[in-house]
Amino acid sequence: MNDTPWLKRLEVAEQAAARLADEYVGADVWLVGALAEGLAHQHSDVDLLLITPGPVAGPGSRLIQGIRVDVRAVSRSTVHEWRTLLDAFTVTRDDIATFRAARARLSDLTLLRTARPLAQTPDQVAVLEPGQRATYQRWALADRCEAAGSLAEDLLGLAQAGLYPHADLVWAQLARVVAQAETVAAGAALLGEKWLPSLLSSNNARFTPVPALPEPRWVSAPAHSPFFASVQVRVADALLALWPTDAEPEPVDEAGLGGFGWLPQRYGDGWFLRRGDDRVPLSDGRMRGWQQAAARRAHS
Template structure:
């Protein structure tokens, strides 16, 4: 497919701005970051550049190049290396999530690394890759865990809103959950965690016949009976489990699990370094590989009813 002319123009502007910055800041590197590196842009998109220097420098002002705004963020190599350290391994456990809190606050920076493409000579990097495969895989795990945490928070809100009879408010959160779920699926498929507006394009990656794919709608909820009977929520449970199985596949034999107690509204799966668990609010219930397979199968069955 021929790239859109506004995409090609922005790539040329990025290269021109990078060359100018390299002259202004001797020895610095300039990386193109964000959605543009994934081939995503519209006719009003800005160009985002990362200027990496040995010592901290004042943030260069945004500039217009051929009428296109170029935003520049200046960071030191020390900062970039600190981001890289967070991608050395997926370390979060159920008993110690302090690192996860740190990673979540820096996830936008880590996404810059995941999308970065060097525009100036970088002798220690492959021409089109800033992160090696191992760190890219770790980014994928952190990003998916982040979306699972966000989904769990929204599910807790939904339960509270439904119990309070605030159904119009719950409808809004339900729509938001549909987008978070779609983000989880695109991250599991290898996409960076970009803004929601890019979901139709990210969901179409790997589907040669589709340029865009709509964010799947969730089943019509029945808030008045949600706490006691919520088959509509099972779709969320099964899809989130499937996204996690992409990164943590299991062929363990199914094992019994309390489907009635752990399959109700609000329970969602997650995987940390120490294994699987289900979460609802502040409650966390560890499951074995065999139990999570049984739980996921039951969720898929409920979703079909």
């Protein structure tokens, strides 16, 4: 990425923040979104969050130096409500109402995760504390695993119905969701899919393509589908990056749990495998055993 678009927009963001501070006495202005993460292109907008003592009419959008600045106004009490979801990763298998609430607010939580105060200073300090950032990672990764599970359920139905061109489209979408899970596990915010080539990149590469999934064989799926194992192992590796365990691998005896559509998930009360509406709890050791078996299938 050329730094020029980013630096230009940072300058515009600082100008907009100064004007908003004059217009809304006692308010804070935060830079949020991809720009706050150092990502921009020649036509990127600037996203700002205006935090006010109480509810106000939104200032909307404005143009500064020919660049659009989108301003979202929220009250401090609303920001506090968002923060409470980052106090702990509390979702359990028996009560997932909190998970639904967090997923519904995930775009707001991403604003907090990316937020940097704009106070005419060169140092941009993160708004969230390390523990809150870690909780955000878990919510965001659990969200991507849930999305992957829903796509896998679609694939199962499409393959069984012989709708192979439709399954190809979902398979391509699944590749991006799995890549998002990996970037979140590596510490990135859950930004739009368009930023994946930058988020996947290391210091040695400018952009990294989204890793392709193996060529599917829908005619033989789901009865015989070793190609799906690559999805299973990558999702498992992402989850284990945030929930590591030294437990000794244990065999998973239930027949078919390594088959097409089964994917792992981690909630506050432990591991489970999911396929559609079916959920099978796993211990740490059985999760490691399942992951190792998936790795063997992926490389067979």
